[in-house]
Amino acid sequence: MNKRKLGQIEVSEIGMGCMGLSHGYGQIPSEGYSIEAVRKAIDYGCTFFDTAEAYGPNLLPENRGHNEKILAKAFDGIPRDTIVIATKLHLPITEVKATSVYDTVKAHLAASMERLRVSEVDLYYLHRINPEVPVEDVADAMGRLCKEGLIRGWGLSQVTVDTIDRAHRVYPLSAIQNIYSMVERGIEEEVIPYCLDNDIGVVPFSPIASGFLSGKVTTQTEFEKNDDVRHFVPQLTKENIAANQPILDVIREFAEKKCATNAQISLAWMLHKYPNVVPIPGSKNQERILENLGASEVELTDEEFEKLQTALDACEVHGHRGFDEAEGRSFLNRKRG
Numbered sequence: 639m640n641k642r643k644l645g646q647i648e649v650s651e652i653g654m655g656c657m658g659l660s661h662g663y664g665q666i667p668s669e670g671y672s673i674e675a676v677r678k679a680i681d682y683g684c685t686f687f688d689t690a691e692a693y694g695p696n697l698l699p700e701n702r703g704h705n706e707k708i709l710a711k712a713f714d715g716i717p718r719d720t721i722v723i724a725t726k727l728h729l730p731i732t733e734v735k736a737t738s739v740y741d742t743v744k745a746h747l748a749a750s751m752e753r754l755r756v757s758e759v760d761l762y763y764l765h766r767i768n769p770e771v772p773v774e775d776v777a778d779a780m781g782r783l784c785k786e787g788l789i790r791g792w793g794l795s796q797v798t799v800d801t802i803d804r805a806h807r808v809y810p811l812s813a814i815q816n817i818y819s820m821v822e823r824g825i826e827e828e829v830i831p832y833c834l835d836n837d838i839g840v841v842p843f844s845p846i847a848s849g850f851l852s853g854k855v856t857t858q859t860e861f862e863k864n865d866d867v868r869h870f871v872p873q874l875t876k877e878n879i880a881a882n883q884p885i886l887d888v889i890r891e892f893a894e895k896k897c898a899t900n901a902q903i904s905l906a907w908m909l910h911k912y913p914n915v916v917p918i919p920g921s922k923n924q925e926r927i928l929e930n931l932g933a934s935e936v937e938l939t940d941e942e943f944e945k946l947q948t949a950l951d952a953c954e955v956h957g958h959r960g961f962d963e964a965e966g967r968s969f970l971n972r973k974r975g
């Protein structure tokens with residue numbers, strides 16, 4: 639698969655979002671199936687794996703690291719320098735007050751490294767801004783950890799350009815991980831241009847809009863009762879699935895022309911659009927994981943891209959997830975709307 643750079647870190651141009659193997663999309667697969675899924679992705683040429691300390695069933699504290707432990711088992715026997723591991727931490731203010739930002743970040747990193755069974759994490763993100771902790775202090779701590787050789791690069795998730803700039807001035811960022819897809823294009827305005835100018839990679843999460851853009855979710859789809867974030871994704875209310883059908887019609891037309899799937903077109907679109915974007919689609923299904931990685935083989939010509947972009951621009955998007963960095967809370971806490 640083609641490679642891209644997140645700062646100085648080289649990765650396959652499509653990564654694997656591993657969250658769904660532990661949390662967020664209902665019933666999780668067996669550990670054996672998940673390990674096999676990761677190994678199939680590696681065999682396909684994927685070198686970039688996205689996890690977080692928080693990814694465990696229902697995000698419960700006692701399940702912390704569930705996803706990282708699966709990855710450790712999947713990577714067993716795989717040469718360490720062929721895999722790029724990205725993980726994330728949250729910064730609880732109680733811990734920061736009891737010690738320091740640096741000590742708190744280092745303690746969380748040590749726990750992640752133990753679960754991942756590695757001596758260095760390639761890319762370490764702050765999962766959400768904590769408004770009580772200045773991002774400059776986080777940047778300083780991450781810089782120290784880079785110099786100590788415990789991480790190769792660092793990143794922020796769900797952040798505005800102002801926060802990115804404040805952090806980047808203290809210690810250079812490798813990547814930003816924000817929500818981005820054909821129906822969540824907010825970061826095109828400021829965040830992506832800033833990242834392009836400053837050699838920062840952009841790692842879109844939920845690039846298939848939590849499944850909507852695949853066209854496989856319909857108004858008849860029942861989401862699962864337990865641990866299923868799709869109940870809170872605004873584009874996935876029954877009304878908005880129906881109202882957003884024109885977007886799927888556009889994608890389907892291009893998918894047919896290119897002998898590709900909808901999901902692949904949605905990924906090929908962003909790969910064509912920006913050279914610093916590395917999407918991390920997530921799936922619990924081995925076939926779909928490979929399908930999504932296969933988007934790297936779907937080349938849009940400039941003309942096709944322009945047509946697709948123009949057709950998308952003409953569609954109204956119903957439902958917007960976005961984020962509210964100032965309140966430092968994840969979309970899970972937001973009301974549907």
Ligand SMILES: NC(=O)c1ccc[n+]([C@@H]2O[C@H](COP(=O)([O-])OP(=O)(O)OC[C@H]3O[C@@H](n4cnc5c(N)ncnc54)[C@H](OP(=O)(O)O)[C@@H]3O)[C@@H](O)[C@H]2O)c1
Nearest residue numbers: 655656657843844845846847848849852901919920921922
């Ligand atoms: N930084 C953050 O705060 C943050 C937040 C959310 C996610 N993430 C990361 O980003 C990754 C991706 O985000 P995401 O999983 O929320 O969203 P996503 O990749 O946009 O969508 C995942 C959903 O789409 C379905 N899907 C995926 N590929 C498909 C295909 N080819 N055909 C049909 N359906 C398909 C999956 O169903 P099946 O499983 O049934 O295939 C799942 O329900 C996560 O794994 C995680 O690593 C980060």
